[in-house]
Amino acid sequence: MQSWSSARDALAPLLEKYAQVEDGKDGALYPFWALVKDDLWTVDSVHDLALTSRGRRPTLESLNRVDPSGGLREDDYALLRSQPHVAAEAAAGLLLRYFYPLPAGLLEDFGLHDLLAGRWADALRPQLGEAFKDRDAIWRAYGGQKMAGIGCVADGILSAFSDGKGPYADGRLPDTGWIAYVGDGLSGDQRITDGNELMAEYQSAGRPLRYWHKPFQGQFSFETWAVIVQRRLRWGVGEDGKWRREFLWILAPIPSPERESWPDDVLEALEADTGTLHDDTANYRPGDLDPEERDTTETDEDAYKRLAQAAEAIPR
Structure with missing residues (x-):
């Protein structure tokens, strides 16, 4: 578990650099809280937080005041710590889905270079040929x-x-x-x-x-x-x-x-x-392939000319 303030300060420069967020400290609220909704992240002292008018997320002011701790669910954390290849697979999938093409320096900034050994795509599953x-x-x-x-x-x-x-x-x-x-x-x-x-x-x-x-x-x-x-x-x-x-x-x-x-x-x-x-x-019609679909009002000569013109118009 990490405090909101430490997570916010770590996320802020990454959001500004890689997501073009104007104020990374304010923007950190959204990923910090979105994972709670996805049942991947736990936050303590939730009942002390004031929510926005629609109740979708806590206000930034209350997060800064309460400074709750948040982190992965304990079983997920233990899995990723004990099996680095699972962490590498998850990280590589997220990179391909959200950060493609891979910006220079991202692996180092995210602290993923050692985990992915410089070849992030090798960690993806399934593997070719499966x-x-x-x-x-x-x-x-x-x-x-x-x-x-x-x-x-x-x-x-x-x-x-x-x-x-x-x-x-x-x-x-x-x-x-x-x-x-x-x-x-x-x-x-x-x-x-x-x-x-x-x-x-x-x-x-x-x-x-x-x-x-x-x-x-x-x-x-x-x-x-x-x-x-x-x-x-x-x-x-x-x-x-x-x-x-x-x-x-x-x-x-x-x-x-x-x-x-x-x-x-x-x-x-x-x-x-x-x-x-x-x-x-x-330029091509079903009747050019299927005699039953032929346009009976078009002669064979006209059909030939039309197809020849279409073929000549194809860039080479």
Whole structure:
């Protein structure tokens, strides 16, 4: 347990440096109290504190006056002290989720350099190559959600799941080996909601995600870390058998969340990516792939000219 005043004075410069908080001593109130709500942090003398008008948190004046002590729950504290690898896993997950890309000097300022031995990403779990019978087994080991194709395990880091027997036509791009991952939504035109919204956020931030793959009659494995280098909209067939517009997220595999390890072609693709949606549904139609959907008012010659013009317009 540490007093509020000591926690406040330790947090203040970190908040000002890494969270752009104008007054770190005032700002320290929020993380100090938020962990209580999450049942991760205990504070004594709570009944002596005056709360704000909505009762969400104590007033800064009462915290400074009472100066209560706060700290991790005793069992959690004992776990982290006795098993440094658990502390390293927790710290690395928080760094990737909230402090990415990693600012220079952060590990030293947070007192984490020795714990993470200079390679913070190695402490993350699950590890590359870990395999599980099914999604339920992944959930039992690492928590989070266990159904959606796009979602997070318990550490809050995004995962994209691809099942070779599933309803989505995921695949690999020729030559590059990059992953063409179909977005969230089984039927009807897909929207930037739910899993697609999370993917868009990761694309915008250039943040690494976990890619899991289950080949036909195989097991789910954490196959690779990946970053989203492009988002396209194409025609596809939904679970209801009807044509619809679906997102295609282009994932580039990377060896680690540490940017220094990423191949040059991935860095170049990220640099070129403006976050623009490449809409392939305007120039191509379901009838170009499915004879039953052909527009009978368009001649074969006109269809050929339209497709040729569309192909010529693709940047090289």
